[in-house]
Structures are given as C-alpha cells and as structure tokens.
Amino acid sequence: xxxxxxxxxxxxxxMGQEVTLRCKLISGHNSLxxxxxxxxxxxxxxxxxxxxxxxxDSGMPEDRFSAKMPNASFSTxxxxxxEPRDSAVYFCASSYSGANVLTFGAxxxxxxx
Amino acid sequence: GEDVEQSLFLSVxxxxxSVINCTYTDSSSTYLYWYKQEPGAGLQLLTxxxxxxxxxQDQRLTVLLNKxxxxxxxxxxxxxxxxxxxxxxxxxSSAGNMLTFGGGTRxxxxx
Numbered sequence: 001x002x003x004x005x006x007x008x009x010x011x012x013x014x015m016g017q018e019v020t021l022r023c024k025l026i027s028g029h030n031s032l033x034x035x036x037x038x039x040x041x042x043x044x045x046x047x048x049x050x051x052x053x054x055x056x057d058s059g060m061p062e063d064r065f066s067a068k069m070p071n072a073s074f075s076t077x078x079x080x081x082x083e084p085r086d087s088a089v090y091f092c093a094s095s096y097s098g099a100n101v102l103t104f105g106a107x108x109x110x111x112x113x
Numbered sequence: 114g115e116d117v118e119q120s121l122f123l124s125v126x127x128x129x130x131s132v133i134n135c136t137y138t139d140s141s142s143t144y145l146y147w148y149k150q151e152p153g154a155g156l157q158l159l160t161x162x163x164x165x166x167x168x169x170q171d172q173r174l175t176v177l178l179n180k181x182x183x184x185x186x187x188x189x190x191x192x193x194x195x196x197x198x199x200x201x202x203x204x205x206s207s208a209g210n211m212l213t214f215g216g217g218t219r220x221x222x223x224x
Binding site: 004033042043045048056091093100101102103104105106107 | 143144146148153154155156157158161201205211212214215216217
C-alpha cells in the first residue's frame, strides 16, 4: 500500500483565495483525521470522521474551514477565504477503528501571503 | 480535558542513550504512543504500549510506563545522528481512535 497520500505537498496562495487540500486513505481504513501543525500551537486535531461521518469537528477553527468525505477513501479540507494565519502544515491520518494506530500522510504545507 | 506534556528539547552525543519523558492526565488512557517526525515529513509510529503493561522493548527502543504517576518514557539506546527528529508522545482511549498529542520533544544528536 502507498500509505496515506496527501496533495498538494506545498501550496502558496494569496489571502482571500480558496484552498483545497486532498487526502487518500489507506485501503481498508475507516477513520480519517485532519490535523494542523504550527510552531506556536503544535499539532491540533481539526476534525475526525468515522465511516465517512464527521464525529468531532470541534477543532475546526471557524466557518471558513470545511471538510468532506465524498467516499470511503477520499477527503478534502477546504479553506475559503484563506488568511495568513492559516499558514501551517496540514496532516491527514487514517486508521482502522479496531487498530488504534494512526498512519499519517506526509503533510501539505500551506503558505498564505 | 486530556493533556499531554513533554519537554521541548533534548541534546545527546552519538552513542549515548536518550530518554524522552512524557506526562499525561487522562486516567482512562488505554494506549500510549511514541511517534517520530523527521524534517519535512509526517509523523511515523515508533511504538505503542497498552496501559496494562509497564515496559515494552523493541530493538534500541524501550518504553516505560508508570500508570500511577501517568508518566511515559522512551529510551533510545546507542543514539545515532539519524535519530535526530521530533518525538511525539500521544495517548488514546478505547472510546475511539482520537489521540491527544504532546507538543513534541526535539532530539538533537551530536556527532
């Protein structure tokens, strides 16, 4: 298996633009997590899906952020409009609910100018 | 809520042992994890321990758990320059797959 695949790896955009980050889960995994990592705040859980259903979105910063799982193997995290303070590395992780082990993607580094 | 604390930084010489410490607050934690993050990469699972165990050894890695004090440590024997990375402690409960991560400890290994 190729692991958790995230795209793009790097994105530079201007304030106000829409950003879409993508994640492909490991085949057979049914839980999906979006994390954000910054120097100031460390690793923050944004949202968690189980079997395509959002379970906990309390970490989503505000309405500008939205996440979807259109199918069992794919997720998007959208920021609209983006702001400079959204600059961070965004990680996607997946797991199988019986395994209690998260596998992380390589991350998407977002820079908002 | 749950809280996981780690020291920010550790520096050791190549060949020495490294010990990275972590404390957590959630007494219902079922699993405790150590992840490693190299520059520009995602978090990679190193090892994990069930809360009913007090020690787990895996090659150069030894995990010690003191459940009474809610203290977890990771010992790396014969530390190499390739071990330089950020190490994250995390705890999880049987209630789901959500993990709470510490802030990470940056390990620097000097030749």
